[in-house]
Amino acid sequence: MWENLMLGFSTALTFENLLWCFVGVLVGTVIGLMPGLGSTTGVAILIPLTLGMEPVTALIMLAGIYYGAQYGGTITSVLISTPGEAASVVTTLDGYQMARNGRAGAALAIAAIGSFIAAIISLALLMALAPPFAKFALNFGPVENLAIIILGLVTVVSFAGGSMRKGLMMAAAGLLISTVGVASGFSDARFTFGNVNLLGGIPFVEVMIGLFALGEVLHQIRVGAAAPIKARFKDMVISRKELFKSGPSIIRGSFIGFLLGCLPGAGSTLASFMSYGIEKRVSKNKDNFGKGAIEGVASPESANNAAANANFVPTLALGIPGGGTTAVLLGAFTIYGLQPGPLLFEQQPTLVWGLLVSFFIGNVMLLVLNLPLAPVFAQMLRIPYAYLYPIIVLTSLIGAYSVSNNMFSVWLVVIFGIVGFFMKELDLPIAPLVLGLVLGPLFEKSLVQTSALGQGNFGILFQSPISVTILILALLLAVGPTVIGKLRRTQGNKSKGLTHV
Amino acid sequence: MTRSITGANLRKAVASLIIAVIGIAAVIGGFGYGFIEDGRIAAGFLPVLVGGAMALFALLDVVGSFRTSEKESTLLETAQVEAVDTLEPAPERESDLDIYGRSSKQRDRMLLMVIGIMLATVLLVPVLGFIVAFALMLIVIAVVVERRRLLPSILVSAIALAAAYGIFVLFLRVPLPTGILGI
Numbered sequence: 188m189w190e191n192l193m194l195g196f197s198t199a200l201t202f203e204n205l206l207w208c209f210v211g212v213l214v215g216t217v218i219g220l221m222p223g224l225g226s227t228t229g230v231a232i233l234i235p236l237t238l239g240m241e242p243v244t245a246l247i248m249l250a251g252i253y254y255g256a257q258y259g260g261t262i263t264s265v266l267i268s269t270p271g272e273a274a275s276v277v278t279t280l281d282g283y284q285m286a287r288n289g290r291a292g293a294a295l296a297i298a299a300i301g302s303f304i305a306a307i308i309s310l311a312l313l314m315a316l317a318p319p320f321a322k323f324a325l326n327f328g329p330v331e332n333l334a335i336i337i338l339g340l341v342t343v344v345s346f347a348g349g350s351m352r353k354g355l356m357m358a359a360a361g362l363l364i365s366t367v368g369v370a371s372g373f374s375d376a377r378f379t380f381g382n383v384n385l386l387g388g389i390p391f392v393e394v395m396i397g398l399f400a401l402g403e404v405l406h407q408i409r410v411g412a413a414a415p416i417k418a419r420f421k422d423m424v425i426s427r428k429e430l431f432k433s434g435p436s437i438i439r440g441s442f443i444g445f446l447l448g449c450l451p452g453a454g455s456t457l458a459s460f461m462s463y464g465i466e467k468r469v470s471k472n473k474d475n476f477g478k479g480a481i482e483g484v485a486s487p488e489s490a491n492n493a494a495a496n497a498n499f500v501p502t503l504a505l506g507i508p509g510g511g512t513t514a515v516l517l518g519a520f521t522i523y524g525l526q527p528g529p530l531l532f533e534q535q536p537t538l539v540w541g542l543l544v545s546f547f548i549g550n551v552m553l554l555v556l557n558l559p560l561a562p563v564f565a566q567m568l569r570i571p572y573a574y575l576y577p578i579i580v581l582t583s584l585i586g587a588y589s590v591s592n593n594m595f596s597v598w599l600v601v602i603f604g605i606v607g608f609f610m611k612e613l614d615l616p617i618a619p620l621v622l623g624l625v626l627g628p629l630f631e632k633s634l635v636q637t638s639a640l641g642q643g644n645f646g647i648l649f650q651s652p653i654s655v656t657i658l659i660l661a662l663l664l665a666v667g668p669t670v671i672g673k674l675r676r677t678q679g680n681k682s683k684g685l686t687h688v
Numbered sequence: 689m690t691r692s693i694t695g696a697n698l699r700k701a702v703a704s705l706i707i708a709v710i711g712i713a714a715v716i717g718g719f720g721y722g723f724i725e726d727g728r729i730a731a732g733f734l735p736v737l738v739g740g741a742m743a744l745f746a747l748l749d750v751v752g753s754f755r756t757s758e759k760e761s762t763l764l765e766t767a768q769v770e771a772v773d774t775l776e777p778a779p780e781r782e783s784d785l786d787i788y789g790r791s792s793k794q795r796d797r798m799l800l801m802v803i804g805i806m807l808a809t810v811l812l813v814p815v816l817g818f819i820v821a822f823a824l825m826l827i828v829i830a831v832v833v834e835r836r837r838l839l840p841s842i843l844v845s846a847i848a849l850a851a852a853y854g855i856f857v858l859f860l861r862v863p864l865p866t867g868i869l870g871i
Contacts, residue, residue, distance in 0.1 A: 194769050222788075235860075236855065236860065238860070239860060248827075295730060316762070340747025346772050350752065352748045352749045352752060353745075353749055355741065355745045356704070356707060356741075356742055356745035356749060358746065359738040359739075359742035360710075360738075360742055362738040363710075363711075363714050363735060363738045363739055363742060364736050366735050370731065373720075373721075373730070373731035374731075375721045375731040375732075377717070377718075377721055377731060377732075377735060378714075378717060400691070405799060405803065408798055408799045408802055409794060409795050409796065409799050410794075410795075411784075411785075411788075411790060411792075411795055425692075498707055571834075571836070573829075573830060573834035573836055574830060574834075574836070574841075574844045576829075577825065577829040577830060577845075577850045578826070578844075579828045580806060580829075581822050581825070581848060581849070581852055582852065584810070584822070585818070585822070585852050585856050585862075585864070586856075588818070588862065588864065589860060589862040591691065592862060594810070594813060594814070597810055597813070598810060601806060601807065604806075605803065609703070612699075613699065613700050613703045614700070615703070627734075630734070631734045634729055634733065635728070636727055638729045638733075639728055642727050642728075643724060643727035643728060672810045
C-alpha cells in the first residue's frame, strides 16, 4: 500500500502532471458553472485535446475536470437555482434559499469544505477498497462479467430517473448503436448501409459530444437564461457554529455518497438525493429544510463528491463505469489503448496510483481555489450565453473533426446533437444510452464467450454463485424501488383514510 | 384508469412508437445476420435481443404514457420523492420570459435558426473552409439570432476562432479543411 502510494505521489507530483491537474480542476470548475456544460460534456469535448498526451497525464486532467465540475456545479445551483450538474439539483433547494437570504457565500463555502472533506474520506476508502476489489474480480470469468454488465445496465437505468421502461428502452438503444459496424469475432458488417465510415462502428467520442454538448446547447436555447444572485467576498465567511452544525451532515453525506457511488452504473445524482432525504429525517434542524438549512447544502454536496470518487471503484476495478462521466472516461481509457478492469492495477500501477493520488492533490487545489475565489468564478455567470453557446458549438465540432480528421465525425456530432435535444425534450434519459453504447462491445464479447462455454445454453449464468448473487442484486435494484414506491403510496393512502375500490 | 391526452403525452407516445419501429427493424435486420449458428450466438444475436427489448419497452411506454395506474419508480425517483415531498415547491419563473425578455415562441424560433445555421455551416465547410464557415456561423448567431451588436460580436468571434486555431491547428497540428480562399 505505502509503496503504491509513493509510486502514485512520484507520478502525480511531476511538474507536467501537476500543471495539467491544475488546468483540469480549473477548467472543470468553470465548466461546471457554465449553463449548458457539465462534467460529462467537458470531458467529452476535451478528449480530442489530450490525444497527444501521456495517458496518465491525460487522465489526470480529465478526472480533474470531472471533480472540478462538481464544485462549479454548486455555484450555479446556489446563485441561479440552475444546477450545472445533475448531482447538484438537490443543492438548489436550500442553497438557493440561502442565497436569497443573503447567505450565498456561506452556502458556497460549506459546499466547498464539505466536498473537500468528502473527497478525502472517499479517496482513502477508494484507495483501500479498489485494489482488493480488483483482486477479487480477477476470479471473474465471462459468466461473472456478463452478470456484472447486466448489473451495471440495471443500475444505470434505476439511477437515471424517469420511468424504468424509458431507461431500459434507452439502454437497449445504446447497445443497438454499439452493434453498428464489424464486431470483433464476426465477419459481418452490421447496419452500415454501404457507408464505409460506419465499418469501424459509430465512434464513441462523437456521440458523447453530440448528445451532451450540442444537445444541451440546443436545450438551453429553448429553456432561456435565469438572472444570477451576487456573491460577495465578505459573505464567504462561515461561522464556527455553522461549520460545527454541518460536520455530522458532511460525514453522513460522505459515507452515503461513497456507498452508492461504488455501485456500477449508479451516479452521484442518486447519492445527493438520498443523502438529502436521510439528512432531512435525522437532522435536528429538519423544519428549516427547503428554507435555507445549511445542512441541506452540506450533505448532498459531500455525497455527490464522495460518489464521484467512488465511481472510480467499479470503473477502475471492473471496467464498468460508475456513472455518465466515468462512462466517457472509460471511453477515453480505450482511446489511449488501456483496458480498465481488474488487470489494470497489476499492469499499470504507475497510471492507477498516479491517477488516484492526483485526486488528493486536485481536491486540495480546488479547496484553495474555491474558498476565496468562488465570487470570482460567479462573475462568469454574467458572460452572456449568446456569446458562449456558439463557442461551445465551435469547440464541439472542431474537437470532433480532430479525432479522426474527418467531416463524417462532424456530421455525427450534429446528428447526435439533435437526437440529444429531442431526448431532453421527451424526458428520455441519456445515461442509460451512454452506458449501453460503452458496454455494448464488452457485453457482446461476454455473450459470445458465455454462449460458447454453455454451448448455447445461457443457464450457465445461474451455475456460478458469484453471478447468481450479482443477478439477484440487479433484480433487487430493478424491482425494489417500484415495490418501495407502491408501499409508500399504500401507506400514504392509509394515513389519509383512503382505500382502493 | 386513463388520463386526458395532452400534447406532450402525444409527442412522447409518437417518439416511443418511432423507437419501437426502429427496434423492430433491428430485429428483422438482426435475423438477416444470423441468430444462432452451430449452437453459438451469431452476429445477429445482440441486434435481435436489444432491438426486441427496445421495441417491447417502447410499446409499453406508449401504453403507459396514457395510464396512471401502472406507476413504477426508479431508485432515483424514489430518492427524489423522499427528498422533496415535504418541501415547498422550488421558486418558479413568473412568466415564460427569460432574462432578456424573450418568450418561449421566440426561443423556439431561435432554436430552429441555430439548427439551420449549424447545418448550413457544416455544408459550407467544403466550399469556404472550416475557419471561414465557422467564423460566419459565430457572427451570424451573435448578430442575427441573438441580436448582439456587430463590433463586440466580431471581436468575440475573432478571439474564439484564434484560440481554436491556436489549439487545434498550431498546437495539435489538425489539418482543418480549407476552401476556395485557401484558408
